[in-house]
Amino acid sequence: MTEITAPKSPVTAEQFADEIREQLKYTQNVTAEQATAADVYVAVSKAVRNHLADSWFKTQADTVNGNTKAVGYLSAEFLMGKQLENALLNAGLTDQFDKAVEALGFKPKDIVDAEYEPGLGNGGLGRLAACFIDSLASLGVPAFGYGIQYKYGIFKQKFDENGKQVETPDYWLANEEPWGHTDYNRDQKVSFGGKVVENADGTKTWEPAWSVRAVPVDYMVPGYKSQRVNTLRLWTAKSYDEFDLLAFNRSEYMDAVAPQVKAENISKILYPEDSTKVGKELRLEQQYFFVSASLHDAIRVFYPGQDKPDLTTFPNKIVFQLNDTHPVIGIPELMRILIDEYGYDWDTAWSITTKTFNYTCHTLLPEALEVWPASLIGELLPRHLEIIEKINAQFEAELKAKGVAADTIKDMAIYTGDAVRMAYLATYGGSHVNGVAELHSQLLKDVTLKNFSDVYPDKFTNVTNGVTPRRFVKLANPRLSDLITEGLGTDKWVSDLELLKGLEPLAADDEFVKKFAAVKKANKHAFVGFAKDHYGIDIDENTLFNTMVKRLHEYKRQSLKILAVISTYADIKSGKVKAEDITPRTVFFGAKAAPGYYLAKMTIELINNVSRVISSDSAVKGKLAVHMLPNYNVEMAQNLIPATDLDEQISQAGKEASGTGNMKFALNGAMTVGTLDGANVEIRERVGADNFFLFGMTVDEVEAQYANGYDPAKYYEADPRLKQAIDLVADGTFSNGDRNAYSPLVADWLTKDWFMTLADFSAYMGIQSEIEALYADELEWNRKAVLNVANSGYFSSDRSMEDYLERIWHTAPLA
């Protein structure tokens, strides 16, 4: 066995420069003189990986040999963001890097900028997974992230000359990608289709029709100051029959590569959230592909070289978290592996399986809880459908024995005959189910999974989300980080975020608050430069920076914000608001809409056109500006969040499961205007009601409106400002006179408005005067912002992980 050595000790800047030169010479094959920033980026990345390698090997060995159970985080998305700065920070090499690349004749920023951001996630769910694996490594908990290395991540967003969203493919692997190591020697076979045959002894054999080769690409996940490096293993699909030479020789060139194309399609593209109909089959293939490969991989890792491992110990080795319904096919897959591949009986297999899995639900929208047509599962995974049917029969019998009414049993069916409800399968087939904020977990119990919570109350728990302070404070906001360290007299807060509480008394210290205000100003100034470089826009930094960044969805209510902007615009233009009463504001939107989501895309178009009209109107110049920034991603978040004064979290109450942007903004000293939804509730509780701009209906009020028959037109008629704003959209003001341009949006607002934008409009406008009055008092505003930072330490993903360890995983860091 190779000896596991201690992690390499940090090097000097000179030594690190030599290591970079060596990488340039021997792996990049360029001299330091020939090297471009892109070459140096790859060389530095490989040099950093080398520094992490020994800790990685040691963590792997301890994971297998130690007495702590590992965590397997199964997620279709990991939205990692750029890697280099994070890896440098965690390897303790940031200073050496700065000096070394300067010695090589480069600016550190140019090297960092040479990295292309991988977009292997749609939004909050994928970014949460990335925060969680960072925290697990930082806490020293052995863990694997398991997912897919999509060849194309989330689409790149551009806007055409009419302001419409245009999606272009994100080929993030166009250039050398130094972080992932493709490990062809640890591949897995994943099969599909075919039929199930019954053997003479009553056992079943699945005879699949086709298979693909799952090849892992391994990413190091370095912990901050923990000396631990975990693994993110992303699977990529390859064909076993690369090339059909016979077909090629018959000149059937397309047919010759058909098997390759079919296999590689599986990991070709990240599935767009909220999309309709298309690609169901491919989506299920993707899910099964990465889950099957990951389960087999875990068995390989924990029982090396064993033909007949004792898999009754499997749940003591690793516990799997199902991130939303996407990996839930893992439940019948583990049953199949145990029964068909290792010969366990049903009851033993079920006992192992239910101890192995837990499920996190991240939504309250019924359409986001996946339901698969049984016919599709039957075609692709015939053996799994049989197992699901049997699970369902066992479940029904169990419910009956518990005295559950027949109607309720029917409502709870996992398998309806036509369809398989993955959330129900996950709830029954795992040990715990959790929501992602207190309100959300409560609503899961009271509404979405009520029947299940009635029968299995002990399964349900809450773990409120969190964000990693390394990326979203320390790296994103170095100025604030330095000030926090100065204020607390220690930088320990980076791994113990509750220490931020120590800043609370400093909110009463005017000198500290002024320093805090200066940090915000400097961040705004820096963002002005970033926006000029990246988007070619000019921003007035002496305005209130007001930001709404998140996926575009009706429930998140970007419509509410843009209608409010339109109303303000109309008031300034008409002179209704006096010039001296106006708080100059720059409103930033960042949002991608799912390609098939018509109203969401129209909302983007509207925002762009409101931006266009306002920017060309001299009457509002210097008072109001709106920017729809293209291609919102992790990099933009890291630059815009620290520069923001006011954050928008204005979803309809009861619809946003948690939100994590809200946490990032509060931690970076933005004030929040928000509804009582998701984690807003807990943020407000912690930062204090006086330091949060609350407005809008509560969950109960929303429910009462639905029950009474909600009529949006009533609100349109009752509030002249709302009427005026909608009329301006309808009359062609933002569409060069074309009255039809936004008619679907207007019709939806006036006749449907499912998420009650109109009902909350007056309250939203009402809170604006409070916001502006406070903003006018710079010291008071910043005092409250300091209190937001001081009281948001709870929203660290380190704390989320500790909650999972205690409530769900029942494991601990390695010794």
Ligand code: 9GP
């Ligand atoms: O919509 C939720 C968001 O509120 C939450 O913060 C995030 C992480 O838990 O998950 C999102 N859910 C999804 O993207 C799909 O369920």
